[in-house]
Structure formats: structure tokens, C-alpha cells
Amino acid sequence: MIEFVQLLVNGLSLGSIYALIALGYTMVFGILQLINFAHGDVYMLGAFIGMYTSRALNLGEHPSLGALLLVLAVAMAGCAAMGFLIERIAYRPLRKAPRINLLITAVGVSLFLEFAGQLVFGADPKFFPQIFSIESDFSFGELKINPLQVLVFGISIVLMTILQTIIYKTRIGRAMRAASFSHDLASLMGIPTDRVISFTFMLGSALAGAGGVLVGLIYPKIEPLMGSMMGLKAFVAAVLGGIGNVTGAVVGALILGLAESFLVGYGYPTFRDALAFALLILILILKPTGLFGTKRTEKV
Template structure:
């Protein structure tokens, strides 16, 4: 039973890691139906930014709390700027082009950013400082859950609720939903569609940056390639949960995390990915739109 609980929590951590990245994926898809493959790279850039900022602040002798707050804020701003710029450069000119063109552009952007960081920084693995301190009250449960895991769960839940609130109850959220339904009609009733899309990218990139900081701090290392693998898994999780759905992205990520964890724990990690993707295929056979996805009726 203890083993089960450990695997459950391990899967929950992994799932939350996927979820932090999947949220941005699914949000962008929900608004403009673009699979933003560069999203994983934004996550990686967020982590790199936090590494540089925290390195500088540590040298200056700031305290731990100030470092994590400032590093996160800088990472969020920097990544959001990247997200905004990428959309303007790589996606906006292709908005009325066939969807495949934007997809190729996204893949190109992903490769560009990876190689840019590879050249500008390094190909080596770098150590990432543990920004999240160990909480005293978790000490008795340390073999089940650690503070960085707790922070990841909490932040994932907060980001999910925040995004849901943003989309459901705010003015910009309303504009996002309208844009998602029909860009042409939305612009006819006075919604600045370009601005809505820019905001979507900024918010999505900011969540990726938060993910980057927390996950790198949890794992303790990063290199230019971390965004690619994490991005693919997060994308799968978003599809599993129903792409375009905010709670779906979180649910899909958790399901994927648990699947991998339990399969590794009770069967074998040799075929971990095989099993995870087999599970994905099975779910999509029975629920083509994903677990929480609504099968869209075509609006003519």
C-alpha cells in the first residue's frame, strides 16, 4: 500500500510537470487552433532565464525567497516577450494561410530556438539551483512528498483555476472565447482579434516559464533540449485530456503521469513510453476528442 501511494504521488508529480506545460499548449490551441510546437522551447528559455538571474542574485547575496520570486518574475516576463514575438514573426503572417503552413512554421521556430540556445549558451547539462527550500512541516513525510513537489501541485492547481477564471469571467476571456468561436465575426463586433491572440500567447508563455522554473528547480538540471521531450509529452497529455480544454489538459497530464508511474512500478520501465502511447491510442479510439473534449459540431 505504501508502494502504491509512493507511485501515486510520483505519478502526480510527473503529471503536474506535464500539466504546467500542457496548459499553455491547450490554451493557444483553444483560441487559434495552432499546435504551438515552440511552446516547449519557451519553457526551456524560461528555465534558462531563471538560472541566469538566480546565479547573478546568489552572487549578490540575496536571500532565497527574493531569489525565487525575482527569478520567476524575470523568467515570466522574458518568456512572455518571446511568446509575443514568436507569434508576431512566425504565426501572424500565416494566419489566413492553410493550417499546415503555421504548423510547419511552429516546428521551424522550435528548432530555431533550440539551436539558438545551444549556440548562445552551451550544449552541456547545467546544474540548476534548488530554489524551493525544504519545508519543515513536510519533514515527517519526506519519503512520500517533498516541498518542491508540493509547490508544483499547488502552482498547477492555481494556474488551472486562474486560467479558467480568466477565460470564463473576465472581459479579455470573453473576447478569447468569441475569437475561438469565429475570428471573422468577433472582429466584426469590435473585438481586436490581434490583441486577443497576442494576450493568449503572452499568458500561455508565462505559464510555460513558471513551469520551467519549478521543474528545473525540482529536477536540478537543464540543457537546451529539455523543452523538446517535455513539450512532446505535454502535447500528448493535452490531446489525451481534450485539446482546447483547460481542465482537460490537467486531467490528461495526470492520467499520463499515473499511467507511466504505475506501469513502471508494477510492470517495467523498458516499455514505459510504448504503454503510455498505447493508452493514448485506446482513449482516442473511444473518445476521439479526448477525455474532456467536446466533439465539435460543425458550425456552418
């Protein structure tokens, strides 16, 4: 029972990081019908920006909640800028090009970030400084819960609530929803779709950057290739929940995080990376629109 709760907590904190990344995938897909393969690598950049910021400001020596929030803010801003640049340089010129070209470009951007990251940061794993720590575990009898995991889960929830508010309560959010319904109609209504798309990329990338910092908190070993598998899994989570659907992405990510945590906990750690893809194939066969997705009829 204790092991079960432990795995549950692990799964939820892992799942909430998946969720932060999956949100970026699902928003970009919703608006551009593009799988932004580079998204996972933006998350990697977030972790590295966080690491360099905390090193530069020596935050590792004075761990505090303020330090964490500062690093989080810097990483989110940096990633938003990266997201903007990626969209502007690589994707916008191809807006009218066939989808396969856009997809290939996305793969190219992803690999470029990964391998340029290896050149710039070095290929060996780096240690993420401990910018926030709580001395004792929360313990309930024999059960010990790492407070960092709870914190990660909490911060993710806060960020997702903010996102939800932006999407459903603000002007720009309404513009995003309109543009994802139809670019042409939205621009006829006076919505600057290009700017809205840029904003979507920045929003998604900022969340991925936050995910990068949070993952650095609980798994402090970061490396330039960390984004590729994480990105793919987050994408699977987004598909699981129904791609294009914000709530779905969160639910899918939590399911994936829990499933992985239990798989590893109950003795099949080597199959961990295959699980996400097996789950993906299963969902695509059984219910291709995902748990919360709505079917889009294809028009000629």
C-alpha cells in the same frame, strides 16, 4: 502501500508540470487550431531564464520563498515576451495560409529554439541552482514526502486558478473565448482578434515558463533539448483531456503524470517515453475528442 503513495505524489507533481505546459497548447489550439510545437521549447527557455536570473542575483546562496517567486516572475515575463515574438514573427504572417504551412513553421520554430539554444546555452546539461529548500522531508511514519513536490503542486494549482479566473471572469478572457468560437464573428463584435491571439500566446507561454522553473526545482538538470519530449507529452495530455478544453488539459496532464510515475515505479522505465504516444493513439482511436472535448462538426 508506501511505495504507492510515493509514486502517487511523484505522479501528481510531474502531472502538474505537464498541466502548466498543456494549458498553453490547449489555449492556442482553441483559438488558432494550431499545434504550437514551439511551446515545449518556450518551457525550456523558462528553465534557462530562471537559471540565469538566479545565477545573476546569486539566489542559490540564499534560498527563500521570495527568491523562488522572483525567479518565477522573471521567467514568466521572459517567456511571455518570447511567446509574443514567436506569434508575431512566425505565425501571424501565415494566418491565411494553409494549415500545413503553419504546422511546418511551428516545427521549424521549435527546432530553431532547440538548436539555437544549444548554440547559446551549450549542449551539455546545466545545473539549476537550488533557490528554495526545505531542510526536512514531511514524514508520516515511514512515508517521506519531498516538500518541493508539494510546493510544485501547490504553485501549479495557484497558477491554474489564476488562469481560470482570467478566462472566465475578465473582459480579455471573454474576448478569448469569443475569438476561439469564431474569429470572424468576434472581430465583427469589435474584438481585436490579433491582440487577443497575442495575449493567448503570452498567457500560455508564461505558464510554460513557470513550468520550466518548477521543473528546475525538482529535477535540477536542464538542457536545451528538454522541451521537445516534454512538449509532446504535454500535448498528449491536452489531447487526452480534449484539446481546446482548459479543465480537460489539467485532468489529462495529471492522468499522464500518474501513469508515467506508476509505469516507471513498477519496473518499465525504458518504455516511459512510448507510454504517452501509446496513450495518444489509444485515445484517438477510442474517443478522438478526448475526455472532456466536444465534437465540432466540420463545415464546408
